[in-house]
Structure formats: structure tokens, C-alpha cells
Amino acid sequence: MIRLKELTKVYKDFDLNISMEIRPGSVCGLIGKNGAGKSTTIKAILGLIRPTSGSIEVLGKDPKDFTAKDREAIGACLADSGFSRLLRLEDVVCILKKLYKDFDEAQFRKLCKEQGLPADKKLGDYSTGMKAKLRVLTAICHKAKLLILDEPTAGLDVMARTDILDMLRAYMAEDEERSMLISSHISSDLEGLCDEIYMIGDGRLLLHEDTDVLLGSYGIIKLSREDYEKVDKSYLVSAKKQPYGYDCLTNEKQFYMENYPSAAIENSDIDSIILLMLGGEKVAAGEEVKR
Template sequence: MIVMENVVVDYTKFKLNCSLQVNKGMITGLVGENGAGKTTAFKALLGLIPVDSGTAKIDGISVDQLTSENKEKIGTVLSDSFFSPAFTIKDINRLLKNFYQEYDESYFLTKCQEFNLPLNQKIKEFSTGMQGKLKTLTALSHKAQILILDEPTSGLDVSARYEILDILQEYLDKYPESCVLISSHISTDLERICDDIYYLKQGKVLLHEDTDVLLDTYGILKVEETMTDKIDQSFLLYRKRTTYGYDYLTNQMSFYKENYANLIIEKPSIDQILLMVMGGEEI
């Protein structure tokens, strides 16, 4: 439902060159450090910035040819864009009713009530967590088939982050024909809900893998300096210098467990894989 093929956005000091795909019924995560290009990729996908080359399509339609009707099927959260801080939820409710033919007022107001969001209080008086919840609810309020969410959990405490992630999973369960593309620099958040994850660094996708595969088959080898030349390099992806030698990231942990009985091998978290990809050297 979402396809980016070799999309290039070339700024003076930064270049995005990104390919990714999000299929129906899936939640796909895009992770990377601040400045990795996540927001640039999202804006290119939404047609908010010009693309130098490559193609970006939503539901098979090039983003520069999306009609108003097509855009109604897209729900978005952008980290640097929202309604006026002087608005209240009641103001936003009126606007959403005018914006979207499929707007579900009952759903929106009910969820606001569940999240303890006051209807008459100005957004500028909301906490960061309250604003994050409200942004996500506006994206979900009009039965969108495609959700494009840029850092919806950024700056929130653990409880608020989990509430937002839970409501996304609930939404996809309710609308199984939908899909979600969500970015975060907190990769453990995405571990809870994402079917697959793209790792982005300096505008490039360095690794793409199903979440289950990352958690089940990836490993980190702890190799002393004297052993580095004795390790089979066939299934090693990245290495990182340490005080004792190297850490190696592999996508075939079982191979090294079977063939190197004395080697220390750790089963990494999504965050540890992220650190290896972002800070390591590709092999």
C-alpha cells in the first residue's frame, strides 16, 4: 500500500536515498537516530517536499497525483505540524467534521474521554503526553486506510507511549485492510507492535528485517582481538570495536553457536541491533 523506490531528496548538507514498502495489514517501523532522515522520508512520501528522483506511491498512486478523495484515506502525525495551540478539542472536532466525509465523531470524542483529554482546554495548556495522544487520535478519527505517523511517541513517558501503541494495534485489528508506517528513535517501542523494521542512517536504509527474525535469529558475538581472524565471516553484518576486540552482529546466531562452542554470543534487543547498525562498520 506504501511504496518508495529509490526516492532521493538532496539538500546541501543531507541526502535521502530511501526505498521501503508497507503491505496491507502490517505495521512497519522506521527507526534511526535524530537526523537520520525519518521526517524527510515521511514528507517526501506525503508530497510535502519535492523529490529529486525515484517514485513514491500510496495505494498504487503516485503521491503527486493523489486526489482529495485519495488523501482522505491517509491519517498522519507529523512531529512539527499540528493545529493551532489556541484551539480546543471542540474546535478540532468541528474542523475534522468539515475536513473528512468519513469522520467518526463518536470515536474521536469517546477516545478523548478515555484519555482524559479536556474538551474545552486549549492545546497549548496540554502536557506533552496529552498532545501526543490527541495527535494520534486525529489521525485515527476518519477511518484512514493508511497511517503515516512520524514519531508519535516522542517525548512521552512510558505509560503514554504504551497507550498510543496499544490504540494503533487496536485500530489495525478493527480495520485489517489498513496499514501503518511509524517512525521512532525508541526502537523498543516498535518491537511491541511492528511486523518489520527498517533501520535508517544518514538518509540510507542499512537494514530491513521482520521483527520476529531480528529477535529470533540475530546475535552479537563477543570476540577477543586474537580470535578475529579465526571467525567465519560469512554471516557477519556489522562490527564494532571494543576494549577486548570486536562485537559482531550476525543474522545467523545458531550457526556460530553450533560451530564456536567457546564463543560468547548474546541475543540482542532491538535497541542493541540499532546501536550495532548505527555505530558499527559494515562488513
Template sequence: MIKIDNIKKKYPEFELDLDMEIGDNTITAILGTNGAGKTTLFKSILGLIHVDQGSIAIDGTPVDSLPPSFKEKIGVVFPDSIVNEYLPIKDVQKIMKASYPHFDQARFEKLIDQFHLPKKSKIRSFSTGEKAKFKLICALTHEADLLILDEPTSGLDVIVREEILDMLRGFMKEEGHSIVISSHISSDLEHLCDDFYIIHDGTIRMHETMDRMDNYGVLKAGSLDEIDKSYALKALKTPYGWSVLTDQKQYYIDNFPHLVIEPASMDDVFSIVVQGESL
């Protein structure tokens, strides 16, 4: 679906330097702290900013050459992206209908009712959760095949976050759909995505599929001298000792029964990869 070939984008205090591929019929998570480069990456994919080096293609077509008919098949949500907040839903609906030849008005109205959004109120009066749901509804109702979602669950309570994730699960029931979603809340995406990239300071620190997450574990030790480092990836100092990430959990279970070994959640992986030190 998306091939990102050795792109670089330089700013005075930040540089994006990435190489990745995002597959068809998958949900790919881009995990990173605020300022890691997630939004810069998405704007590069959409052609909203030009990279200094490298290339980006969607379905084999360079992003700079995508025809309007192809761009209509991409649904986008950014934290600050929304139509004029002084408009009510009915006026936004008119704009959507005029902008997208394949706008699904019936589905739009169904989702507005399903999530009990205030039809007559101006968008500026919506709660944070209502705005988040409305932005996603707009992205979902013009027959998009690809969703690019930048922090769609940021700042939302648990219930609203789960409602949004359910909307994304529904989108993926149709063949030929893909999602690229960023977040700094890694636990939100643990049971949603097929694979994930962790980026930090503009570079990829890890790429893994969810199918392999069962192989990951966290070794607990008072000292790093207690750890066989054969399959130790990174170590994070804690107030109680060290947490060491491995992708060969069973090796340590079989050979070091004295060690405390815990399954690794995505939060564990994210924290240790970003904050830990290499061994």
C-alpha cells in the same frame, strides 16, 4: 501499499537516496537517529516536498495524482503538527467534522474521555503526553486506512508511550489498515512492527522482518580475530572488546561453544548497524 522507487532528494548538507516497499496490513518501522532522513521520507510520501529523482506511489497511484478522497484515508502525525493551540477540543472537533466527510464524532468523543483529555482547556496548556494522544486521536477518527506517524512517542514517558502503542494495536485489528511509523527509540517498536528499515545519512542500512529476529545474535569477543566472519554482519567496538552482529546465531552456537553469544534485541541491531563497522 507504498512503493518508493529510487528516490533522491538533495539538500546542501544532506541527501535522501532510498528504494523500498511497504506492504498492506503491516506495521513498518523506520528507525534512524535524529537527522537520518525519516521526516524527509515521510514528507516525500505525502507529497509535501518534491523529490529530485524517482517516484512514489500509494496503491499504484503516484502521490502527485492522489485525489482528495484518497488523501482523506491517510492519517498523519508529525512532531510539530497540531491545529491552532489556542483552540479547545470542542472547536477542533468542529474543524474535523467540517474537513472530513467520514469523521467519526462518537469515536472521537469516546477516545477523548478514555484518555481523560481536558475538554475545556486550550491545547497549548496540554502536557506533552496529552498533546501526543490528542494528535493520534485526530488521525484515528476519520476512517483512515493508512497511518503515517513521525516520532509519535518521542519525549514521552513509558506509560504514555505504551498507551499510544495500544491505540495503534487497536487500529490494526481492522483488515486493510497499515502503519508506517518512525522512531529513534527502537525498543518501542520491537513488539509492534512486522518489519523495519534502518536508515542512516539518508540511505537504507538494513531491512528485516520481525519473524527473522530470532536468527540474530550478538557475539562477544575481546578481539575480532576470535570470530569466524562467515556470517558476521557488523562489529561495534566497546570498552570491553567487540560486539559482532550475526543473522546466523545458531551457526555460532553449534560450532563455537567457547563464544559468548547473546540474543540480539532491536536496540542491539540498531546500534551495531548504525555505529558499527563492516567486516
């Protein structure tokens, strides 16, 4: 569905260098702190920016060669960009009807009603949550094969975020061939939605792992300085100095549970993995970070 091969994009104060692949039927999360390069990656995939080098293939084509018809197979949602604030929901329906051959008007109207999007208000008067919901509904209303969503839940309360994630889950459940790339800096949103996670920081890929593996095999080991010196570092991904010693991220929690039964080992969530990946140092004897 999507293949990025050594994609680079160089700006004055930032450069992106990333490779990734999203297979048909998979839901991929792109996670990283603000300014990590998530939006730049998504813009490159959507053909909104030109890469400095490397190649991009989306649905078998370079995005720069996309025709209008090619774009019908993609549902996109950008964090801070949408229809003009002067338009109303009825205007949006009429526009989408003319843009997409497979626009499902009845379903779109039904979902808009369910999500409480007012038909008589201008989009400029919508709340942040309403605007975000409309952006997502616009992306999922035309039977797209591939959804590309940049921070669809940013700045929303927990209820609005849940609504959006539920809509996405329902959409993906309708057809197994559909794929989705979703970026977020809210890791809990991705944990329950994605099959695999790409973690990026400062424009580089830090980690690519199945979500199940990330949540099941990864763990945090809290070690004193003396224990840290002695411990087998074969499965330590990174370590961060703490007042009491070290917090170590491992990708083989079970190994340390079995061989160091007295060590304090915690389950890791994506946030704590990010903290250790970005704030810690790579452990020399650890395994390759990449899968």
C-alpha cells in the same frame, strides 16, 4: 500501499536515498537515530516535499497528484505539527466532521475522554502527552486505510507512550487490510508493534528485516582479537572494535551457537543492532545487509 523506488532528496547538508515497500496489512517501523532521514522520508511519502529523483507511490498514486478525497484514506501524525494552539477540542471535532466523510465522532469523543483530553482547554495549554494523543486520535478517527506516523511517541513518558501504542494496536486490529508506517528512535516502541523494520542512517537504508527475524536470528557475538581472526565471517553483518576484541552482529545467531559453543553470544535488541550497524564496520565476508 507504499512504494519508494530509489527516492532521493538532496539538501545542502543532507541527502536521502531510499527504496522501500509497505504491503497491505503490514505494520512497518522506520527506525534510526536523530537526523537519519526518517522525517524526510515520511514528508516525501505524504507529499509535503518534492523528491529530487526517484518515484513514490502511495495507495497507487504519486502523492503530488493526491486529491482531497485521496487524502481521506490516509491518517497522518507529524511529530511537531498539529491544529492551532488557539483551538479547543470542540473546535477540532467540528473541523474533522467537515473534513472527513467517515469521521467517527462518537468514537473520537469516547477516546478523547478515555485519554483524559480536556474539552474546555485550548490546545496550547495541553501537556506534551495530551498533544501527542490528540495527534494520534486525529489520525485514527476516520477509518483511514493507511496510517503514517512520524515519531508519535517522542518526548513522552512511558505511560503516555503505552497509551498511544495501545490505541494504535487496537486500531490496526479492527481491520486486517489497514497498514501503518511508524517512525521512532525509541526502538522498544517498535519491537512490540511492527511486523518489519526499516533501519536508516545518514539518509541510507541500512537494514530491512522482519521484526521476528531481527529479534530471533540476530545476535551479538563477543570475540577476542584472535578469535575474530579465526571465526567464519559468512554471517557477520558488522563488527565494532572493543577494548577486549570485537562485538560482532550476526544475522544467524544459531550458526555460531552450534559451531562456536564457547563464544559469548547475546540476544540482540533493536538498540544494540542500531549501535553495531551505525557504529561498527561492515564485515567483508558477511552476507548482504539488505534482505
